[in-house]
Amino acid sequence: MRALTLLKAAAAAGALLVGTAPALAQTIAITNGRVVIGDGSEPIDGGTVVIRNGRVVAAGAGVSVPADAQVVDANGRWVTPGLVSGFSRIGLAEVDAASASNDTGANSSPFSAAIDVAPAVNPQASAIAVNRAAGVTRAVVAPQASSSMFGGQGAVIDLGSDMDPIMRRRAFQYVELGETGGQRAGGSRASAHALLRNALREAGQLRVTIPGGTGRRQPDASAEQPMLEDQPDFRMFEPTRERASDVLLTRFDAAALVPVVRGQQALLVHVERASDILQTLALKREFPNLRIVLVGATEGWRVADDIRAAGVPVIANALNDLPASFEQLAATQSNVGRLRAAGVTVGIGHINDDETRQIRLMPQYAGNLVALNRIPGATGLSWAEAFAAISARPAEAMGLGGEIGSLRPGRRADVVIWDGDPLELSTGVEAVWIDGVQQSLENRQTRLRDRYRTPTEGALPHAYTPRQ
């Protein structure tokens, strides 16, 4: 009870600081927690998490509490890293069907690969606050491929209540290569592959100088490294170089694909069908530097060994089990478990699944994968792996495992305290820190809830409800 009060006081303090304070140079020790590191290791009882200057200093058992630390007693409750969505469009829409508020796609844009979602991400979107209150602290944000098979460049964001949501700008290029890719590329998958190859070749011929990039292949493509520094996009100003007269891409679009060809920027490829997955993996024969991440991969389990052999990570929907399209005939909830069992790095995302708003359902999805373990013939995940699938694994898939997704030392201090097992349906969030800053858990939904606790009017209409 005393700890609860402490937590509430801390939350109130956090609320006051919201919007005014950047990452605080302070030390916080969350003690006596059931600590989940998030990397697939088992929970640690009686654990402590120490964060300083927005980073994790240490987490686990036997961690000493620095003398200057503000102590938060978790009182046995669960302490985990913040959740990481492996695929979303959060912050790009306020109300999906209110088209002016929806920046997920650009179906009449003259540009494709050059589109960069970063300027469109609204840190004050209702969905950011709603999902933050459910423990989501980071998200991959992808543009939709609307006018072309290329969606453009996506970002990795934090869900903090400040005005700077972008953690990694232009973190990846997003491309459709399945049914949608075929449709966007003129009517067939074959056309999509031709267009993709042509685009990458045009980019390869461009030889743009990219700030922060060497143009050489990274020595170890699997090593976790930031893919592109967050700098202004000078590529669009490259003025003079001659291009062939028969190019298809605009200069800006072609320039945007240069870091993809060079392996400096990940290429997120949305494919579902087993054969489409193999065709995507085969691209590396022609373009060896590509850093492919498979998105979707509903039939991935059928070619799991090929995916593992290619060293390609996967961001998958957790629970697809319907032949929702002809590219998902083999859908099963065991997909993620079977991929993992084959040794593939697989994180959970919301691919065309309420991805602007409902990434908060990740714990439920992950919990369902644990439930599969008790069904003969199904393949699920252990609890610790299921949690990692919504924390460390998506971060690793994006090459950001050294920054986010776990409570290992040096990671950004995104921490959540839960009132129970984080994957269980009855569990709620008690406190959230992002970059070491405690966050408000209030949002439109909690305000409406409080206003209509009693539906019938009192002495004044509901519009006069005082702020509590």
Place this chain on the structure above:
Amino acid sequence: MKSLLLAVAATALLAGCATAGGQQQSAQSAQAQQPSSPRAADPYPSTYRAYPGVVTAITNATIFDGEGGRIDNGTIVLAEGRILAVGGADTAIPEGATRIDGNGRWVTPGVIDIHSHLGNYPSPGVEAHSDGNEVTGPVRPEVWAEHSIWPQDPGFSRALANGGITTLHVLPGSANLFGGRGVTLRNVSARTYQQMRFPGAPRSLKMACGENPKRVYGNRNQMPGSRMANVALMRQTWQRAVEYRDRVGRDPNTPRDLALETLVEVLNGDVLVQNHCYRADEMAIMLDMAQEFGFRIASFHHAVEAYKIADLLRERGTCASVWADWWGFKMEAYDAVNENAPLIHNAGACAIIHSDDANGIQRLNQEAAKTLADGRRMGIQISDETAWRWLAINPATALGIADQTGSLRVGKRADVVLWNGHPFSVYTRPQQVWIDGALLYDMNNPQLRPVSDFELGQPGEGDTK
């Protein structure tokens, strides 16, 4: 190739008609169904037959009876398709009954989804399968959702195996003010929808408020292009129905109008109104409209703002069918709260958890669990067994089948789920599911896992899904 296929299909269709006609006649006379139309006997009667079961006793389980009751260490006996007994450890078990130890497991009535589009928006979601909305006019009470249902939709089996769904109500979509008739189905694999139709269950009329009708038709420069036109066109249509009813009353030879006939059946209380309506203010308008023309709305569906008028819903006796946490996909879903169902329940109104979704229908128990927990966190204490009403007796009541199913009362249909843990836990799945006492899903028996025709010969056929 295509024309050849068409020719073959046509032949098959003709042959099918000939046989079906004979069967239909005998089924009709045998069943002597209640005529649900004032003008004719039910022309598309249920041919559902319960599959055989054995006398089964589940012992030592925690039982939620679906009406708010709970029995710890309980026993339930299923026999001849019905619930023979339900009670404590001392419940008599007939000689020779198959006994199942329910230790550590939970027994509930089969889950009922009051809002589904399985069959009329089936998987795969190709255009050729898009049969839920008759978007050629905003007033289409003459169409029946059941005539769009494809029984081979693989979604039925997922709802059974993962969701414990034993009964579902399939509705037309919400493009129209009057979308047509909805139908209640038993969740059994079948060749025809008639074999799935819940015997004796009333049909429904789907109505829709708000954004969808005015968007669909307003964009074509047709009425309705506004919410006020939604209401005007509804009222005009109800007025025509009232006049048609009176005319038929005076002159039985009045030419049949299949559209108005549906509405007259609503006015007579034979067809139940299921009303897609998100916003509180629009629900209040609909409740007045119901009084103006003398019909009753069984349930609002989607009802994202029901919590704002839960007192009014209680007064008028209309249920609110809701999601746990869907929100924000359009303006009328903007004011969602996670505690909608508990707030409705807490005000004394009738809450129902529905899916409207081929995935959500697999997890209605989880949806109830989430919103229940959110309610408790704001101080609304509702017991687990009471909350199970949202998946059982409440939807059964709103569908007019509460005398048949929706709770574990002696004599009711033996629609039962044995869960392998607490059904409000994310780690729990149906272990076995009985429909009318027939064991139609068993987690441990691959032979008891339905595979639709569509899935035969496809990758993943017969897999755990």
